[in-house]
Amino acid sequence: MWEQILAVIVKGVIIILILMGAAAYMTFLERVIMARMQLRLGPNRVGPLGLLQPIADGIKLLTKESFMPARVEIFTYWLAPAISLMTAFMAFVLIPFGDTITLWGHSVSLRIADVNGGFVWLLAFSSLAVYGIVLAGWSSNSRYSLLGGLRATAQMISYEIPMGLSLLTIALATGTLSLPEIVNAQQQHWLLWTNPLSFIIYLVTAFAETNRAPFDLPEAEHELTAGYQTEYGGLKFAIFFMAEYINILAVSAIAVTLFLGGWHGPWNIPILWFVVKVAFFVFLFIWVRATMARFRYDQLMSFGWKVLLPLALLNLLVTAYLVLV
């Protein structure tokens, strides 16, 4: 009992530390890759190849003045970044990073919790993520923030449904809601090949869920300054930023787990294949951001409700038919 609790705590701390570091270096990676795609060099001054840039940024954000606009809802204002970060972390409680391995005589399973209904938990927490953004927008007492928060609500609700529907096809195809079992069901072939449409719909909605380009309307800098995070600075801003990047990691990890066969790959190296696949998705996110322009609000809405939703429904029906027959 105590050993199990200790193991969970140790695993949790390790994962949080890795995710924080990964989020910091994703900002660096994003700047460098986007720069190269735009024929620039990107940050290359701090440390060799600019590798210490995220640390310098972190120190800068830590030492910034902590300001608060007039008449904010203080409690919510402080709570919102925490909600954002926490919901981003929550997905990683369930993601299986690998099979069971043996470390110093103990057998360690490379996941924090093995919940048999893990699937539902994932969907629940990806829906909760919007609260951080909406509350930030509401409590900041600023027009930009409020508009950003409202946009986030509309966008998240519109894209949550196709996302859930597209993920349901996975549950139908594998007949289980437990993530490790779904991964194990992909040993022969990835679910990407049997459910390609689900994958595409999930990918599009993942971009919308993480508020990334081309769906970054809640923080559209041309119209809304910085959207819901306009009135945040210093460490609170850093937490929002980190939440965004950990969210990207989370949706990438979910995509890898559900569609790309999780940790499975040649030679059975633990974790490595998982990391490689997630890294590919991270690159995809950056790549798409460097390519695409932002959607207009009405385009975003009509795309979500008139294209993705019918497509996802049809996809679900066809999958259900194929599973039944």
Next chain:
Amino acid sequence: MKETIVKVSSVLTGLWIVLKHAFRKPTTIRYPEERRRLPERSRGRHYLTKWSDGLERCVGCELCAIVCPSQAIYVKPAENDPKAPNSRGERYASDFQINMLRCIYCGYCEEACPTGAIILSSEYELSAFSREDLIFTKDKLTEKKPGDSGRDPAREI
């Protein structure tokens, strides 16, 4: 349907083009370490040149100060001592100042100069900690040895 295919394929083409650009050489350079080659006739800071025998070319005619559209040049002429002349003419510039903050690098002074004394080199890194430091005086403007500015000291103009 056809429209949808066109839209999707245009998105994919866009992604491909962006990916291709990632493997091109960046246009940006690491500035203080690397420097871009400037065009031959680009205009930067001024020099007051000398003849190859070390005499100053400037004869203190003040044409450059007159032609200067931003009134950045101040010339104070003085009579040459016949025994130890500073220039080949009757007069020379005893003081010569250019306010680099006013100068617009148009090159009119170089065109107006009858002896080819004032020239614009291609050095563009002009910065200082005070405004006074950017008023270049004669000793700063005059080349130390003939030919230091990069112009042939034996040229006619």
